[in-house]
Every structure is written in structure tokens, then in C-alpha cells.
Amino acid sequence: MSNVAVFDQNAGMGVLAESPLAHVSGVKGGHTPGVVIREKAFLGYLTLRGNSEDVSFQDGVKQALGMPLPTEPMRLHQNQHKASSIQWLSPDEWLIVVQGGTEYETEMALRAELTGHFAVVNISGGQTLLTLSGSAALEVLHKSTVYDVHPRNFPVGKAVATTFAKATAIIRRPTEDTWELIVRRSFADYCYRWLIDASQEFGVDYE
Amino acid sequence: MFYIYCPYCGEHREESEFRPKGQAHIMRPKDPESCSDEEWADYLFFRDNPKGVHHEMWVHATGCRKFFNMTRDTVSYEILEVYKMGEQPKITAASRVVGGEK
Incomplete structure (x- = not known):
């Protein structure tokens, strides 16, 4: 056991926690949205x-x-x-x-x-995770990052820290058709707005 | 735009992921107390500005956040080699002239 002072930084259920995207309202993209964005908060x-x-x-x-x-x-x-x-x-x-x-x-x-x-x-608490799925998720990533996210260069099980829009983000591919974005708390609103704007042409669903 | 090979990530990445950090291989004087003002000022402020082969430090700022060295031609902007911290360049201005590459 290392001799370091540690404590549980999680305040527990008694204290209200707020996701950096707590203020945004959902977007509905019709019956077949091309991009489905979900936040995995906390x-x-x-x-x-x-x-x-x-x-x-x-x-x-x-x-x-x-x-x-x-x-x-x-x-x-x-x-x-x-x-x-x-x-x-x-x-x-x-x-x-x-x-x-x-x-x-x-x-x-x-x-x-x-x-x-x-x-x-x-x-x-320093960052939050957004998942991207849907038929046009890859298109949105192509528009948003300088990194080559083509499946031949980005197989399942890869995770890359790179530039996303003009912010930094970690792009991960945990499964065949899901992409994860880990963005800084302070950039979460910007990245969210960027994603909604970039996904608009394909139909976007966020809640 | 440069397309830079990061020796730690093992991949080529876009220039926007990197930041240049100036001349490489600048040694801090071993005994600063006994430096002359000129030697200390040279260490602190004066940098080479060669036409041709230049050794630079870069950092993969939005990627692995590691520093590495690059040998670059300041005339053609060609990246001649990339090597990790602590390593020595294989290509220098002298070796290029002797090798007759240019």
C-alpha cells in the first residue's frame, strides 16, 4: 500500500451533481435520425x-x-x-x-x-463522455476532426487523443458502430453545439 | 501543412496536433555560478537561425503530450528525420554536405 493521503472525492447522492451539459435541451431528429448523441454523465x-x-x-x-x-x-x-x-x-x-x-x-x-x-x-468531473451512433456518425467525425477515422485506420478498440473541432478530445471506438468522445468539462458546451450543428444535415437526436 | 510522425504514437499526425518548441539540444551550463554574462545570455536568449538543416523540438500537444526532436530543412520545409528525446540526430548540416544529398 502506497503511503499517500487519499480520500473519496465523490460527495455521494446527498449532494447535487451537475453535468457540464445539464443546461442543454434535447434535439429531436425525426423518425430516423442519422446521428444519435447521448451523454454518459458522472x-x-x-x-x-x-x-x-x-x-x-x-x-x-x-x-x-x-x-x-x-x-x-x-x-x-x-x-x-x-x-x-x-x-x-x-x-x-x-x-x-x-x-x-x-x-x-x-x-x-x-x-x-x-x-x-x-x-x-x-x-x-473534469470531463464528460458523449457517445455517437447512427448511420451518419462517421460522417460527422470526418467533418470534425483532422484524424483519419476511416475504419481501415480506426478499428474497434482504438482510442486516440486528437483535435476535435478546435478543441481537444479523445475519440474512442469501443464497438463496431459506436463512437465515444471524451471532452473537457470547459469545452463540453462548445463540442455539443459543434456536434449538433455538424449533425443537422443528417438529422440528429440528443436527449 | 506538415504531416508529422510522432515517435511515441508511431503514427503520422496533422500539424495542428503539434506545437513547435524551438531549437533542440540546448544544454544548460553545468555550473551557472561561474558563467560569464555572455555565456549565460547565450544560453538564455540566443538561438540559431540556419538556412538549411535545423534541429528543433516539438511537442505532440493534443496527442500523447511528449516532446521529441525533429531535423527539418528550413528552406524546403522538408522533415528529414524525427527522433526521441535524449537521442542524437543522424542527419546534420555537415553530414548532408558530405553525403552530397543536395
Whole structure:
């Protein structure tokens, strides 16, 4: 167990939490919207840093999360139920996304398993996750980012930090037809408005 | 627009993901206390501005956020090589003249 002062930053159900997109009203795109956008609010986010070549570090992460540490660039690993994930951010940095409310126990599990030089930081609340699906979701991404999101370059299980509109975002592809965008809290409104505008021509549904 | 290979991500990415961070391989004087004003000012303020081969530092700002080095031709804008921090360039102004590439 690492000797670090930690506390549960989740205030619990008694305190009102507000998503960065709490103020936006829904958009209805008719019977067959080309793009369906949903926000997955209040997920738990942790950044993990450490030495990926250290076998005990790899083993510890696998023990604590039930998912192997992605050591190849831009790889996204999900657990069996696809409820939590770990993705490669840089050679010594990973982003862990877990169900809201479980971030503290995840952090404690990691701290119990890992030894030596590493860092786990709870960054929940600093960003939000939007899912894009529908027949035109890929078209909207093509319009919005400089990264090549063509399926030949972006298979399922890839996660890329890049520029989205004029903001930065993480684009992930957890399944064949769903795309996830992780955007900064302060850019959430901008990215939302961009998405609605870019999706307008295909018909967009957001609630 | 540059299409830059990030040695950490292992992919080519658009220039808008990167930020240039100036001349590479600038060594901080080992003993600043005993530097002359000229040596210290040279370290702090004076940078090369070559016509031709130049070694630069770049950061993959919206990607992996790692710094790396790039050898670039300031005349043709051609990126000659990209290498990680701590590594030395394979292509230099001297090697290009001797190699007779230009």
C-alpha cells in the first residue's frame, strides 16, 4: 500500500451533481435520425502513470482492474461487461474510465497492488463522455476532426487523443458502430453545439 | 501543412496536433555560478537561425503530450528525420554536405 493521503472525492447522492451539459435541451431528429448523441454523465476517471516495461506494474494493473495494461499506442481495453476501460494515452500514461461512484475503490485497488514509482490521480468531473451512433456518425467525425477515422485506420478498440473541432478530445471506438468522445468539462458546451450543428444535415437526436 | 510522425504514437499526425518548441539540444551550463554574462545570455536568449538543416523540438500537444526532436530543412520545409528525446540526430548540416544529398 502506497503511503499517500487519499480520500473519496465523490460527495455521494446527498449532494447535487451537475453535468457540464445539464443546461442543454434535447434535439429531436425525426423518425430516423442519422446521428444519435447521448451523454454518459458522472463516470469515474483516473489517470495512471508508471513504467509500462515493469512486469510487476503490468501485473498489478491487471489484478486491480481485471484488464491488461495496454502497452501498444492508442489501444483501448475494456472489461467483460464493457463497463470500465483503460486506454493508452502516452508511453507512460493511461486513462481509466469506470462507473461513477466506483472510482475511489478502483484507486484503492490500484494502490494496494502497485509498488514503486507510479501515480494514480482521480480526475472525475473534469470531463464528460458523449457517445455517437447512427448511420451518419462517421460522417460527422470526418467533418470534425483532422484524424483519419476511416475504419481501415480506426478499428474497434482504438482510442486516440486528437483535435476535435478546435478543441481537444479523445475519440474512442469501443464497438463496431459506436463512437465515444471524451471532452473537457470547459469545452463540453462548445463540442455539443459543434456536434449538433455538424449533425443537422443528417438529422440528429440528443436527449 | 506538415504531416508529422510522432515517435511515441508511431503514427503520422496533422500539424495542428503539434506545437513547435524551438531549437533542440540546448544544454544548460553545468555550473551557472561561474558563467560569464555572455555565456549565460547565450544560453538564455540566443538561438540559431540556419538556412538549411535545423534541429528543433516539438511537442505532440493534443496527442500523447511528449516532446521529441525533429531535423527539418528550413528552406524546403522538408522533415528529414524525427527522433526521441535524449537521442542524437543522424542527419546534420555537415553530414548532408558530405553525403552530397543536395
